[in-house]
Amino acid sequence: MDLLDIQGLTTHFFTRSGVINAVDNLSLAVQKGSVLGLVGESGCGKTVTALSILNLVPYPGKIITGKILFEGKDLLGLSAEEMRSIRGARISMIFQEPMTALNPVFTVGDQIAEVLTAHRDVTRKEALKSAADLLQSVGIPSPEKRVNEYPHQLSGGMRQRVMIAMAIACKPALILADEPTTALDVTIQAHILELLGTIQQEMGMAMVLVTHDLGLIAERAHEVAVMYAGRIVEQAGTKELFANPQHPYTRGLMASIPQPGEEGHKRLRTILGTVPRLYDLPKGCTFAPRCDLKTGKCEIEPELVEVKPGHLVRCWEAK
Amino acid sequence: MYMANELLVIDNIHKTFPVKAGFGIKMEATAVDGVSISIARGEAVGLVGESGCGKSTLGRLALRLLEPTSGSVYFDGRNLNLLNKQELRSLRKSMQIIFQDPFASLNPRMQIQDIITEPLLIHGMAKDRDLEERGAALLEKVGLPVDALRRYPHEFSGGQRQRVGIARALASGPSFIVADEPVSALDVSVQAQIINLLEDLRDELKLSFLFIAHDLNIVRHFSDRVVVMYLGKIMELAPAEEIYRNPSHPYTEALLADIPVADPTLKKKHILLKGDIPSPTQIPSGCRFHTRCIYRYDPCDKIVPRTTDLGGGHFVDCHLRG
Numbered sequence: 315m316d317l318l319d320i321q322g323l324t325t326h327f328f329t330r331s332g333v334i335n336a337v338d339n340l341s342l343a344v345q346k347g348s349v350l351g352l353v354g355e356s357g358c359g360k361t362v363t364a365l366s367i368l369n370l371v372p373y374p375g376k377i378i379t380g381k382i383l384f385e386g387k388d389l390l391g392l393s394a395e396e397m398r399s400i401r402g403a404r405i406s407m408i409f410q411e412p413m414t415a416l417n418p419v420f421t422v423g424d425q426i427a428e429v430l431t432a433h434r435d436v437t438r439k440e441a442l443k444s445a446a447d448l449l450q451s452v453g454i455p456s457p458e459k460r461v462n463e464y465p466h467q468l469s470g471g472m473r474q475r476v477m478i479a480m481a482i483a484c485k486p487a488l489i490l491a492d493e494p495t496t497a498l499d500v501t502i503q504a505h506i507l508e509l510l511g512t513i514q515q516e517m518g519m520a521m522v523l524v525t526h527d528l529g530l531i532a533e534r535a536h537e538v539a540v541m542y543a544g545r546i547v548e549q550a551g552t553k554e555l556f557a558n559p560q561h562p563y564t565r566g567l568m569a570s571i572p573q574p575g576e577e578g579h580k581r582l583r584t585i586l587g588t589v590p591r592l593y594d595l596p597k598g599c600t601f602a603p604r605c606d607l608k609t610g611k612c613e614i615e616p617e618l619v620e621v622k623p624g625h626l627v628r629c630w631e632a633k
Numbered sequence: 634m635y636m637a638n639e640l641l642v643i644d645n646i647h648k649t650f651p652v653k654a655g656f657g658i659k660m661e662a663t664a665v666d667g668v669s670i671s672i673a674r675g676e677a678v679g680l681v682g683e684s685g686c687g688k689s690t691l692g693r694l695a696l697r698l699l700e701p702t703s704g705s706v707y708f709d710g711r712n713l714n715l716l717n718k719q720e721l722r723s724l725r726k727s728m729q730i731i732f733q734d735p736f737a738s739l740n741p742r743m744q745i746q747d748i749i750t751e752p753l754l755i756h757g758m759a760k761d762r763d764l765e766e767r768g769a770a771l772l773e774k775v776g777l778p779v780d781a782l783r784r785y786p787h788e789f790s791g792g793q794r795q796r797v798g799i800a801r802a803l804a805s806g807p808s809f810i811v812a813d814e815p816v817s818a819l820d821v822s823v824q825a826q827i828i829n830l831l832e833d834l835r836d837e838l839k840l841s842f843l844f845i846a847h848d849l850n851i852v853r854h855f856s857d858r859v860v861v862m863y864l865g866k867i868m869e870l871a872p873a874e875e876i877y878r879n880p881s882h883p884y885t886e887a888l889l890a891d892i893p894v895a896d897p898t899l900k901k902k903h904i905l906l907k908g909d910i911p912s913p914t915q916i917p918s919g920c921r922f923h924t925r926c927i928y929r930y931d932p933c934d935k936i937v938p939r940t941t942d943l944g945g946g947h948f949v950d951c952h953l954r955g
């Protein structure tokens with residue numbers, strides 16, 4: 315059984331300018347212990363997908379339809395109290411901006427302890443002791459001291475480690491990491507990713523890694539789903555995706571990254587045009603206006619088709 | 634020594650900021666701690682470093698948008714410190730800046746035409762009736778449609794707004810541009826478009842650039858020479874290809890090694906530096922990188938390393954590698 319099985323998820327935002335089709339009939343599965351990369355640019359719907367899993371989509375967003383099966387149970391059918399017992403304990407989330415995700419008026423110790431007292435039968439004192447142990451396990455030096463500090467007293471990298479400590483406190487089966495290192499310097503990023511990788515392996519956790527960085531995906535994900543304008547346009551095992559990208563968008567993304575191996579001043583390859591506004595999506599294939607391979611067929615939106623075992627593509631031109 | 638080919642010379646510049654630490658205790662944050670660089674006509678110098686390295690501060694000092702604590706900047710042979718307000722303003726026609734945040738750097742209440750032609754009005758370079766024509770010409774240069782002139786920033790995407798910022802920077806006909814992380818806030822596919830645009834403009838208009846970024850791959854692509862900064866000081870300076878093929882400073886090595894590479898078959902070994910980046914209010918003794926350096930040895934926490942010339946325009950500040 316898949317650990318997480320999303321079936322036909324559709325999430326809309328009802329705004330004054332129109333209805334934004336943020337996630338459109340999305341289906342994804344995550345296996346126990348594996349890392350699924352969810353990659354795409356701004357507005358593609360990857361963060362909303364992660365928030366939908368935990369039913370945390372902010373107003374004016376609303377999950378319209380779909381099933382989110384976690385260990386066989388549909389999360390969307392749970393009561394608020396049942397869902398609360400899942401969040402932070404069975405499925406947790408690491409957010410992109412550690413400064414805004416942490417509460418500035420509580421110590422980091424209190425914030426980690428809160429996760430434990432909410433889900434486990436422990437006293438506050440015991441929880442604070444565990445908080446210090448957790449800070450140690452995420453590589454924060456002098457944890458007994460840090461436990462009493464406030465978020466603003468810590469660097470960006472440390473705050474992210476605190477968030478990771480909160481996320482793993484109850485040994486969840488699944489972690490949703492939403493751009494966990496985007497706000498961090500590259501040398502700190504290397505540490506955080508190493509830490510996440512170690513924890514994930516040691517604890518046998520599954521992870522959904524949401525990012526725009528293809529490099530992170532290549533290094534950390536077992537399976538990748540590429541999103542564009544609210545839909546998955548390609549999905550495959552990581553090695554396969556990088557070896558044989560089929561969708562023009564995936565290929566365009568990979569080509570536009572300046573690669574360290576390249577020499578000289580070769581012009582960067584670009585994808586013409588810009589991401590469409592989500593309340594003004596073109597009919598048919600949403601990527602067609604920017605696509606070199608566009609034909610008459612593209613006026614009808616392609617389905618996600620398995621072109622090779624385990625490799626799905628949403629494109630009429632894919633073989 | 635000033636050489637005619639050098640358009641911009643930064644000479645031993647320092648910048649500290651007072652920081653209040655509570656209870657009236659005053660501390661100082663050293664943002665730039667004795668930096669000297671020169672940029673030749675038509676040259677693009679890339680400036681990389683992580684948080685707190687001082688690269689943005691240096692970019693602003695180069696244009697005297699910030700007053701240095703000590704040291705000087707010479708533009709076209711003239712010491713910016715010695716200019717009065719009018720002279721500085723007049724010189725600013727030739728030296729412009731492109732900002733990082735396309736959402737904060739454009740006045741939301743001004744139409745695009747007004748934003749990009751404002752420099753022309755300020756410097757008395759065009760009359761009101763010419764502005765529409767000049768605006769249209771600028772938009773064409775940056776690949777935006779003419780109908781954008783009468784629209785407002787919020788109607789455009791991040792990449793398009795950045796093009797507006799570039800158009801504005803070009804309006805007064807500068808010879809030198811400070812590009813302060815011009816693509817960091819943009820999606821990857823848009824970054825490529827903007828970089829290509831900047832390259833085209835650079836070739837066509839023979840511009841010099843100080844290109845500030847934290848993404849080493851983009852800097853390599855755009856720059857002739859690259860400077861690596863850490864906590865206010867230059868650690869390494871070399872021609873772009875050289876710094877990527879033969880990095881000398883341990884910090885540069887780590888920066889290069891820590892970039893995730895988009896190739897799952899390459900098992901890249903990341904260099905994990907020790908600890909966090911120190912605060913600019915507490916610069917470590919000796920070589921300021923010693924607290925994180927994996928090669929640290931005896932002199933590193935005691936003596937500040939001198940700059941060593943490795944030949945071929947490659948300089949490094951390191952006891953081990955110098």
